[in-house]
Amino acid sequence: MNVLLIGGGGREHALAWKLAQSPLLDTLYCAPGNAGIAETAECVSLDVGDHGAVAKFCDEKKIGLVVIGPEAPLVSGLSDDLAAQGLPVFGPSKAASALEGSKGFTKDLCTEFGIPTAAYGRFTDAASAKAYLAGQKLPIVIKADGLAAGKGVVIAERLDEAEAAIDACFDGAFGDAGAEVVVEEFLNGEEASFFALVDGETALPLATAQDHKRVDDGDLGPNTGGMGAYSPAPIMTDALCARTMDEIILPTVAAMKARGTPFKGVLYAGLMIEDGAPKLIEYNVRFGDPEAQPLMMRLKSDLLPVLLATAQGRLNGVTLDWEADAALCVVMAAKGYPGAYDKGTEIRGLERAGADPRTAIFHAGTTRDGSRIFATGGRVLGVTALGEDIATAQTRAYQAVDAIDWPGGFCRRDIGWRALKRGA
Incomplete structure (x- = not known):
């Protein structure tokens, strides 16, 4: 089988490294790839924003599975346009990608379906957001609603910091991503990452992981896209994993199906754990980076048929083997x-x-x-x-x-x- 992998970061290198080990693989293409990916895949120059060009490439190269790594192509609807051409695609539809593409969408879904998360407010103007602040405790979290490359979140210790963060969003600091703002209760506890493959109905939990978002030792300094990660996460006991599936992942899968926008791909829940209970901080609709790197190192099973089963709605009965290390x-x-x-x-x-x-x-x-x-x-x-x-x-x-x-x-x-x- 020929596979096209979309992306060029560390997450995609880890996926390429693992996919290349599959006996089912004929040729692995990657667009755009990087110097490391080029060691195991044929890197191609494709404008992934031109969905027609990607579909044409898939037809010419007889691609049997497209794996979309980053969030931006998913939110733009690449999965929909390729699936419309009959291609199996690992990655959610544009509508389902709203779980990451709009923080407000996810918060509203949590409220509607009883999924534990922080209290919040959604705003489309600075004055309303600042008025909401007056009744809230500090610290408080200010988030640009849309995709902001991991930079649209401010944890404000003081009221003036929170107001400045709101102003920055509405003044265009994050482009269209800041056209709406979510003001959110600050959650105490320890963060963890939880991943599950979802085929629209069945959810298959993956190994747990934990990452470090801050740039400096001791988890200090500004937030980044991630400075390191490890798997498994000791805080995620079997009991806590079961609660996460029952209280967060499965209700989300059921909610998306009920809304007519079933989720297919990998659902990445950023969790806050306090007193043994999980709350959802936010969702990502793709593998984490750098969490994908330790996850792929620990995965013993062949990744390719599992991703294909996810894309084709055949996850029921699938199991995965993991390294004990x-x-x-x-x-x-x-x-x-x-x-x-x-x-x-x-x-x-x-x-x-x-x-x-x-x-x-x-x-x-x-x-x-x-x-x-x-x-x-x-x-x-x-x-x-x-x-x-x-x-x-x-x-x-x-x-x-x-x-x-x-x-x-x-x-x-x-x-x-x-x-x-x-x-x-």
Whole structure:
């Protein structure tokens, strides 16, 4: 089977790495890909915003499955347009992608169907949002409603910070994503990531994970797209996973089906855990980045038939096998990230760093010029390792990090600290 993978980040490299191991795979194409993905796939120059061009490519290359990695093509309806041509697509429809594309949509769905989440208000003008603030406790969370590349969320400790965040949204700081604002109760507790494959009706839970959003050690500094992750997440006990499925995932799947917009793809629930109870922070409608990297390292099952079964509504009865070992991913980013950062700095030592078979170097923002690798993005590498526990995986991952020669990059040195504190 020929497969087309859409995307070019660390998540897509992890998916490509895993798909390439499938005996069912003939040729893996990736648009646009990156320097790491090019080692296992044929990277192609396709304008994924031109849905007709993507469909034409699929016809010419006899593509048997399209896997859409990032959220933007999903929210724009790429899945719908390809499915209309009879192509199996892993990734939700435009209507179902509203679970990520509109935070207000998800909050309203939670209210309607009794899914536990933070109290909130939705607003289309600054004055109304600020009036709502007057009766709320601090800290409080201000969110641009739409897709803002992980940058549309502010946790405000003071009233003036909250008002400034509201003004920034309505003044165009996040483009169309800030045309509506969600003001949300701040939830205390510990965050965790929960993933489930969904075929419109059946939901199959994946392994648990936990990521680090803040740029600095100790979970300090500004939010980022993610500076590292590990799997499994010790906080997600079997009982807590069961509650998450029963109280959050399954009601959401049923709600989307009842609304006539069934969800097909991977449903990624960002959770806050307090006193053993899960609440939904928000949904993503694709694999997390960097959570996909440790998840793919731990997955023993063939990924390709599982994604195809999801796309075709055949998940009932499917099971997955996972490595007992833990996996941990350290993100190496360009200095300055998540603010302005330099591009074009050279990265050396990648072969040496990835020599251990229990280690994989997943590329995100890279390009190749001959035998040389250069950084092109903010988050550039996901150095991922397996170990019999989180501590061993962490040691192995940082050994690989230290083998990489990249003066233009940096990373956190404490990925996995919450798990280690629990003795995992």
